[in-house]
Amino acid sequence: MKKALSFVTILGVSGVLLAGCGSNSGSGTGSSSSSSKVTAVGSTALQPLVEQAATDFQSANSGASITVQGGGSGTGLSQVQQKAVQIGNSDIFAEKQAGIKANELKDHQVAVVGMAPVVNKDAGVKNVTMAQLKKIFTGKITNWKQVGGKDEKISVVNRAKGSGTRATFEQAVLGGASAVKAQEQDSNGTVQKIVQSTPGAVSYLAFSFLNSKLQPLSIDNVKPTDANVETNKWKIWSYEHMYTQAKPNKEAEKFIKYIQSSKVQDGLVKKLGYISISNMKVTKDANNKVTNK
Amino acid sequence: MDQIKAKLMKPSRETKQETVGKIISYTCIVAIMLLVLLVLYFIISFGMSTFTTNHVNLWSFLSGTNWNPSQLDAHGNPEVGALPMIVTSFAVTVLSALVATPFAIAVALFMTIIAPKHGKGFLQSIIELLVGIPSVVYGYIGLTLVVPFIRGIYGGTGFGILSGTIVLFVMVLPTITSMTVDSLKAVPRYYLEASLALGATRWQTIYKVILRAATPGILTAIIFGMARAFGEALAVQMVIGNATLMPKSLLTPAATLTSQLTTGIGNTVMGSLPNNALWSLALILLLMSLVFNIAVKFVGSKGDLNK
Numbered sequence: 001m002k003k004a005l006s007f008v009t010i011l012g013v014s015g016v017l018l019a020g021c022g023s024n025s026g027s028g029t030g031s032s033s034s035s036s037k038v039t040a041v042g043s044t045a046l047q048p049l050v051e052q053a054a055t056d057f058q059s060a061n062s063g064a065s066i067t068v069q070g071g072g073s074g075t076g077l078s079q080v081q082q083k084a085v086q087i088g089n090s091d092i093f094a095e096k097q098a099g100i101k102a103n104e105l106k107d108h109q110v111a112v113v114g115m116a117p118v119v120n121k122d123a124g125v126k127n128v129t130m131a132q133l134k135k136i137f138t139g140k141i142t143n144w145k146q147v148g149g150k151d152e153k154i155s156v157v158n159r160a161k162g163s164g165t166r167a168t169f170e171q172a173v174l175g176g177a178s179a180v181k182a183q184e185q186d187s188n189g190t191v192q193k194i195v196q197s198t199p200g201a202v203s204y205l206a207f208s209f210l211n212s213k214l215q216p217l218s219i220d221n222v223k224p225t226d227a228n229v230e231t232n233k234w235k236i237w238s239y240e241h242m243y244t245q246a247k248p249n250k251e252a253e254k255f256i257k258y259i260q261s262s263k264v265q266d267g268l269v270k271k272l273g274y275i276s277i278s279n280m281k282v283t284k285d286a287n288n289k290v291t292n293k
Numbered sequence: 294m295d296q297i298k299a300k301l302m303k304p305s306r307e308t309k310q311e312t313v314g315k316i317i318s319y320t321c322i323v324a325i326m327l328l329v330l331l332v333l334y335f336i337i338s339f340g341m342s343t344f345t346t347n348h349v350n351l352w353s354f355l356s357g358t359n360w361n362p363s364q365l366d367a368h369g370n371p372e373v374g375a376l377p378m379i380v381t382s383f384a385v386t387v388l389s390a391l392v393a394t395p396f397a398i399a400v401a402l403f404m405t406i407i408a409p410k411h412g413k414g415f416l417q418s419i420i421e422l423l424v425g426i427p428s429v430v431y432g433y434i435g436l437t438l439v440v441p442f443i444r445g446i447y448g449g450t451g452f453g454i455l456s457g458t459i460v461l462f463v464m465v466l467p468t469i470t471s472m473t474v475d476s477l478k479a480v481p482r483y484y485l486e487a488s489l490a491l492g493a494t495r496w497q498t499i500y501k502v503i504l505r506a507a508t509p510g511i512l513t514a515i516i517f518g519m520a521r522a523f524g525e526a527l528a529v530q531m532v533i534g535n536a537t538l539m540p541k542s543l544l545t546p547a548a549t550l551t552s553q554l555t556t557g558i559g560n561t562v563m564g565s566l567p568n569n570a571l572w573s574l575a576l577i578l579l580l581m582s583l584v585f586n587i588a589v590k591f592v593g594s595k596g597d598l599n600k
Contacts, residue, residue: 044559072559074568082563098363099565155450160535161363162560162567178364183452183546184535186556190436197441198450 038252039067042076042089043164044187045113045206046240049272050089053259056268066255073097073164080105080243086252088243091164093286102286104246108256111240111265111274114207115169116224117217118192122199125149127218130235133173136202139180144200156182157194157203168238169204171288204236208273226275232282232290239284240274333579340576343569349373354573360537360553362567373570377539379577381547384454384540385529386522389461390469390515396462397469397518398504398511405477406485406499423467432531435460440532447544452534455543460528465518472517476510477503512592520585524578526551550574 040050047070054066071079073090077100080088091113094102117133119125123144128136135141136154145151158179159166165188170179185191188209195201196213207224210216216224219234228234242256258264265276284290304312343349349371357374359366366372400420403412439459444451480503488498504511526549534546535556554574561568 070559072561074560074562075558078562078564097562098567099562160556160560161361162557164560178361181538182536183450184537184548184556186530186535186559190531193436198444201450 037065037067038087038249038255039069039085040076040087040089040242040252040255041069041071041079041085042087043073043091043240044070045091045164046089046111046242049111049240049269049274050242050259052268052272053264054255056264057255057258061254064251064255066251072162074162077105077243080245083245086244086249087256090241090243091238092167093239093241094243095286096167105243106246106248108242108244108260109239109277110242110256110259111269111277112229112237112280113240113274114224114226114229114234114237115165115204116207116210116234116236117169117173117202117204117219118195118210118214119144119202119217120195120197120199121213121215123149123152123154123202123215125217126215127221130173130219133217133219134175134177137170137174137179138177139182152200155198155201156180157191157198157201158182158184159191159204160184160186164238165204165206169236172236206273207275226279229275230279230281232284237275237284239277336572336575336579339569339572340579341573343373343566343573347371347566347569349566349570354570355379358539360548362561362570371566371570373566373573375550375570375574375577377537378548378550378553378574381454381533381540382523382549382551382581384547385457385461385533385549386519388454388458388543389465389522390519392458392462393466393469393518394511394515397466397473397514400470401473401477402499402503404474406495406503420467420470423463424471428464428525428528429531431460431464432528435528435532443544449544450534450546451544452532452546453542453544454533454540454547456532457529457547457549458543460532461522461525464525464528465522468521469514469518472514473507473511476507476514479510480506509592513589516585516589516592520582523581523585524551526555530555550578554578 040054047068051068054068058064058066073092074097076085076088076090077094077097078088079085081100081104088105090097094100094105094107117128125144125147128147132141132147136147137156139156141147142154143151144154156179159169161184163186183194185194185203188205191203191205192209192211192214195203195205205214207226210224218224219236222228222233224234224236229237242259244252244256248256260277262278265278269276280293282290282292343354344351353370354373354375356376357372358376359372359374360377361372364372400416404416405413435456439456440451442451443449443453443456443459447455484502484506485498488502489495493501529549530552533549533552535548535552536546537548537553538545540547554571557567557571561571
């Protein structure tokens with residue numbers, strides 16, 4: 001009890017503090033101090049990239065002070081909307097998050113993340129059709145036998161409701177149908193561990209979390225690779241967004257420009273397992289409409 | 294003369310110390326009270342907004358079995374049924390207390406009455422060690438050892454109430470044990486001596502006299518253990534599977550109030566219904582902790598020995 005309470009308290013109190021700080025810095029942007037503090041909060045999928053980029057950026061610009069925190073896409077979007085932070089990191093378009101006024105925010109896309117369905121190696125399945133995948137995650141196919149694998153029960157592992165990865169996966173695969181009620185885990189790392197060790201388990205992971213102990217599934221014989229994402233042959237991917245207020249704080253804008261620069265896009269982005277925004281041959285809008293660049 | 298008078302009229306060093314001490318302690322007390330009030334205000338105001346601003350029916354919140362706050366059901370009402378979480382929370386709490394209590398009493402008896410000399414130091418240090426381990430470690434051990442073990446024996450995924458119970462059993466054991474030890478120690482020595490003098494065996498003495506006399510204390514210990522189990526989030530979250538389904542057996546994935554809170558809070562937007570619904574879960578937790586506290590007071594005062 002105590003722990004849950006203190007956790008909630010910390011959230012609440014820090015919310016107040018952050019909101020307080022936010023309103024100060026919000027009114028302070030007019031006088032534009034050169035060494036203002038920038039805080040980026042949100043998506044844990046994007047966090048490693050932003051953290052590393054912030055370290056590099058700060059060592060190159062001595063005046064810059066950038067704080068990076070996780071908390072999830074929802075937190076990032078709501079904090080930036082409330083002007084509590086300057087940058088809100090999100091895996092999903094602000095339009096798709098309930099309670100967010102997307103037209104008040106400015107979208108900066110900084111990377112692309114591909115996601116793949118993964119199964120326990122035991123299942124004996126390497127390729128499924130999109131229709132089969134949909135049936136697996138809506139609970140209509142319940143045994144790997146039905147898709148050419150071993151006679152083993154399928155255990156679906158979902159990400160937490162509202163998770164960016166889950167939203168992306170469900171938009172691409174389920175197309176509006178609701179997922180089967182099953183286990184939910186709140187991080188890529190835990191999902192990785194569970195699918196590795198549970199026979200018959202299936203879930204989905206960002207490409208950077210795939211490893212040799214997992215079996216990623218091809219869909220309609222398309223392999224989950226960066227190259228396939230770039231041409232949209234592989235359909236399950238999303239942008240990593242860094243949202244700011246419509247008129248971003250100067251320092252925040254400089255930092256985002258830095259992440260979008262070819263130096264970071266060709267270096268750090270690739271190194272950490274994301275796909276560079278400049279390599280994409282297609283663009284996708286908030287309604288999942290894909291057009292050629 | 295005036296000098297002496299002035300000196301006498303001036304407050305002495307000790308008086309000043311007294312004043313400073315008073316100021317410090319009152320400031321602290323007020324700060325703590327403010328903090329508590331703030332927490333209460335936050336949780337209650339956010340927790341109630343599900344019912345006041347989002348107009349969710351309180352009864353359907355408490356008795357509904359579908360939890361999917363971001364979606365609307367067939368009637369256009371948001372799917373916020375907290376019953377699966379409430380039931381699971383109670384199930385893991387009660388089960389872990391039931392399993393832990395006999396062990397705790399046995400260990401406590403061993404430490405205080407059966408072999409105080411040899412048992413005490415060793416067991417005491419083990420119990421203190423158990424208390425000091427952070428809950429994420431218990432969760433990780435649960436995930437890597439308990440879950441595969443359960444899966445190996447019963448099949449399925451291994452995630453579920455049973456795994457949660459096993460992890461919580463280890464976590465509440467030290468709480469219940471150390472408090473039981475205290476209450477056994479508080480039993481007056483002459484009870485024991487009188488009982489033995491009357492010709493009762495040691496087992497009769499333990500069973501009929503010592504445990505009887507210590508019952509209120511042991512009950513308090515159990516309630517404290519249950520309060521800890523009820524509020525534990527991280528370790529349970531790692532082994533219970535977090536599926537917001539009505540638990541059908543001890544072996545299917547389920548979700549507790551706390552695990553739902555920690556998984557959901559980062560993915561929802563402040564002020565939106567999914568977020569408010571989570572605050573309502575927090576409110577249930579707060580009220581339950583209040584119930585546990587009241588129960589402790591009640592048990593403690595009811596069971597006092599009449600001397």
